[in-house]
Amino acid sequence: MDRIRIVGGNELHGVIPISGAKNAALPLMIASLLTDDTLTLENVPHLADVEQLIRILGNHGVDISVNGRRERQGESYARTVHFTCRNIVDTTAPYELVSKMRASFWVIGPLLAREGKARVSLPGGCAIGTRPVDLFIEGLQALSANIEIDSGYVNATAPAGGLIGARYTFPKVSVGATHVLMMAATLANGTTVLGNAAREPEVVDLANCLNAMGAKITGQGTATITIEGVRSLSGARHRVLPDRIETGTYAMAVAMTGGDVILEDTDMALLDTALEAIRRAGAEITETNSGIRVVRNGAGIKPVDIVTDPFPGFPTDLQAQFMGLMTMAKGTSHITETIFENRFMHVQELARLGAKISLSGQTAKIEGVSRLKGAPVMATDLRASVSLVIAGLAAEGETMVSRVYHLDRGFERLEEKLTRCGAHVERVSD
Ligand SMILES: CC(=O)N[C@H]1[C@@H](OP(=O)(O)OP(=O)(O)OC[C@H]2O[C@@H](n3ccc(=O)[nH]c3=O)[C@H](O)[C@@H]2O)O[C@H](CO)[C@@H](O)[C@@H]1O
Ligand SMILES: C=C(OP(=O)(O)O)C(=O)O
Numbered sequence: 001m002d003r004i005r006i007v008g009g010n011e012l013h014g015v016i017p018i019s020g021a022k023n024a025a026l027p028l029m030i031a032s033l034l035t036d037d038t039l040t041l042e043n044v045p046h047l048a049d050v051e052q053l054i055r056i057l058g059n060h061g062v063d064i065s066v067n068g069r070r071e072r073q074g075e076s077y078a079r080t081v082h083f084t085c086r087n088i089v090d091t092t093a094p095y096e097l098v099s100k101m102r103a104s105f106w107v108i109g110p111l112l113a114r115e116g117k118a119r120v121s122l123p124g125g126c127a128i129g130t131r132p133v134d135l136f137i138e139g140l141q142a143l144s145a146n147i148e149i150d151s152g153y154v155n156a157t158a159p160a161g162g163l164i165g166a167r168y169t170f171p172k173v174s175v176g177a178t179h180v181l182m183m184a185a186t187l188a189n190g191t192t193v194l195g196n197a198a199r200e201p202e203v204v205d206l207a208n209c210l211n212a213m214g215a216k217i218t219g220q221g222t223a224t225i226t227i228e229g230v231r232s233l234s235g236a237r238h239r240v241l242p243d244r245i246e247t248g249t250y251a252m253a254v255a256m257t258g259g260d261v262i263l264e265d266t267d268m269a270l271l272d273t274a275l276e277a278i279r280r281a282g283a284e285i286t287e288t289n290s291g292i293r294v295v296r297n298g299a300g301i302k303p304v305d306i307v308t309d310p311f312p313g314f315p316t317d318l319q320a321q322f323m324g325l326m327t328m329a330k331g332t333s334h335i336t337e338t339i340f341e342n343r344f345m346h347v348q349e350l351a352r353l354g355a356k357i358s359l360s361g362q363t364a365k366i367e368g369v370s371r372l373k374g375a376p377v378m379a380t381d382l383r384a385s386v387s388l389v390i391a392g393l394a395a396e397g398e399t400m401v402s403r404v405y406h407l408d409r410g411f412e413r414l415e416e417k418l419t420r421c422g423a424h425v426e427r428v429s430d
Contacts (some may be wrong), residue, residue, distance in 0.1 A: 004401040004415065006392035007424035008374055011259035014421035016250050018266035018291065019412040020240035024202040025379035026103040027179040027241060028209050029053050032083030033110035034183060035213060037235030039083045044240055048408045049101055056097045057103045058310060060111070061089035084235075088115050093123040095152060101409075102176070105133065108156060109180035112145055113187040116158040122269055128381055129340035135177040137171055142168040143181070143188055163188035165229050169195030173310040176205050177278075178225070179428040185227035186215040194225045200311040201270050205241045212236035244270035246411060247292065248318045249386050251275065252325045253293040253418070255283040255301065256394045261421055264291040273314045274322075280304045281325060301325060303333035303368060310339070320346045325357035328394060329368035336363045346384035349377040353388075353395050358383075374399040379406040386411060393423055400428075 020043035030053070030398050032039040041291045044050060054064055065081050067080040091111050098104045098121040111118035122133065133154065137147050140156060144164040165188045170177060178198040183206075185192035197203070199221055207220035213236045216228035247266040254261045257379045268275060275285050275292075281304050283296040303326060308316040316339040326333040328352055338345050344364060347357045356367040374397035379385030385407045392399030401407075404427070407414060418425045 001402070001406050001430060003428045003430070004389065004404050004407065005428050006374070006389060006399045006401070008372070008393050008395040008397065008399060009185060010257065010393070010422050010424060012254050012257050012261050012393070012418070012421040013259045013425060015262045015264055016417045016421060018022060018242045020213050020246050021045075021202060021243035021245070022047055022049055022410045023245070024048055024205040025240045026053055027106060027202065027206045028238065029057060030103075030110060031105060031183060031210060031213070031318060032057065032208065033060060033085050033121060034114055034186060035235060036086050037084070039213065040080060040237040041083070042080045042237070044081045045243070047410060047412055048405065049103070050099070052101050056107065058095060059093070059097060060107065061085055061087055061092055070173065073202060079096045079268045083174065087366050088141045091115050091118050093118070093120040098123055099279070102131065105136070106118055106180050107175055108136065108140070108154060109184040112140065112156050112158055113163055113184045116157045116162065118141040120154050122152050122154065128343040135174045136180050139170070139177055139181040140184060142166045143184055143192065145207055151388050152302045161189060165190030165192040167193045167195070168195065172196075173198050175200050175203065176191050179206055182217065182227060183209065183224060185229060186210055186217070186233060188229040190229055192225070192227045192229070197225045198310060199223060199231055201241060201244060209236060209238040211239040242266040242270065245315065245317045245383070248274040248315070249277050249321050249390070249411075250417070251283070251285065251292065251294045252318070252321045253390045253393055255281055255296050256325050256328065256390050258296045258298070259421070260293070260295045262288060262291055262293050266291045268292055271315070273312055274318050277304050277306050277322065281329065281348065295314070301368070303329040303331035305334045308338050309335040316340060316343060317383050319343060320383045321365060321366060321390055323347070323357070324350060324387035324390040326366040327353070327369060327372060327391060329356070329366070331368055333366045333368070334363055335366065338362065345380040346387045349380065349384070350391055352377050353391050353399065355391070371396060373397060376400045376402065379403040382406050382410045386414070389414070389425070393418070393425070
């Protein structure tokens with residue numbers, strides 16, 4: 001099993017190309033189930049989750065072709081991928097495929113909308129909380145779907161004439177349930193109004209792509225999304241938006257090690273709150289023609305308190321990385337996690353590097369230390385693993401991160417991107 005070996009202590013200098021967002025690419029790929037035409041997605045990142053979803057979509061009858069020559073984009077290789085689902089050949093998404101990744105459950109929306117039925121295994125994904133699917137079920141029931149749960153599967157059927165538009169207000173903000181209800185409602189009879197919808201940029205990206213396919217969606221990016229059902233959707237060409245979590249992660253890495261890096265092909269507006277927290281920690285962040293410049297020279301890291309929240313709040317997917325940064329702050333900081341009840345598994349691993357962190361309920365208290373020291377650590381989930389990489393970059397000596405398959409779910413060519421900026425990071429295969 002691969003491990004990542006880091007020898008810490010180097011500043012980062014150079015350019016890091018930011019990939020297309022995993023969390024946008026996944027729902028966009030799933031949207032290809034809604035049409036018998038070709039959906040072409042540009043800037044698709046090469047990640048384990050994308051490959052897994054390709055297998056899942058193939059099982060439903062989606063024909064997928066990747067541009068033979070990868071489009072060269074700065075130092076990265078963004079892929080253009082064509083998805084064509086002439087016919088849905090299977091409306092079951094089996095446990096063996098769905099259990100590996102939470103987002104694969106989302107096929108339930110398009111399958112139900114287009115075929116009138118779906119049998120989808122309850123999902124897996126990062127073990128960061130219980131992650132139920134009650135909001136998906138409640139929302140689809142509001143669109144008149146009939147739903148039963150049996151032997152670990154959700155069996156859903158639409159009424160004879162198809163799903164029926166309705167007004168549904170989420171009792172709590174859910175990115176995935178917003179994606180699914182938006183997709184399902186595009187082909188429903190009548191108008192659907194979703195209240196307390198997620199406002200994440202990836203929701204907006206999906207809505208924009210669906211509109212390019214002929215859907216009638218308004219209000220994306222606000223808490224109220226209105227979807228006027230249409231009879232059918234066509235193909236489209238759409239570019240996956242930049243990965244704001246990858247952007248924030250590398251910005252925090254530079255803030256941690258010191259240095260001067262341009263994050264290319266990304267957009268500050270996608271992560272205002274997180275960038276503001278990094279600025280308060282002492283880094284300079286400015287917009288350039290090609291992306292975002294992050295600089296930290298000399299001055300130490302300042303302690304900053306943060307609370308995770310749905311967009312536009314501080315993203316939970318950057319919480320672990322920010323904690324990595326705060327381990328070396330000059331003072332005490334507090335990080336409160338409000339989205340997932342079990343997203344502090346990186347705490348004990350960061351402690352192995354010498355971090356001083358204590359937990360009280362959903363709040364972590366981090367007492368900054370003047371030095372971290374490399375050690376063997378274990379990745380426990382996707383973002384937790386990259387927080388260990390960030391801490392390892394600033395630690396003295398060698399940090400060996402095991403279970404890097406978590407990292408490969410969401411960070412494209414991480415070793416290469418960091419090495420080009422002067423870090424000592426390599427993949428070791430046993
Ligand atoms: C592939 C993808 O895009 N994953 C992201 C997505 O996950 P995901 O879409 O799974 O996250 P949600 O926004 O749905 O989850 C938010 C909270 O709502 C709860 N909930 C959700 C659905 C439901 O039916 N019932 C329920 O109680 C969850 O357990 C969690 O506590 O948004 C999260 C929150 O920004 C991110 O951390 C994930 O990286
Ligand atoms: C939690 C994440 O992914 P998933 O929802 O697929 O588990 C993530 O991207 O940080």
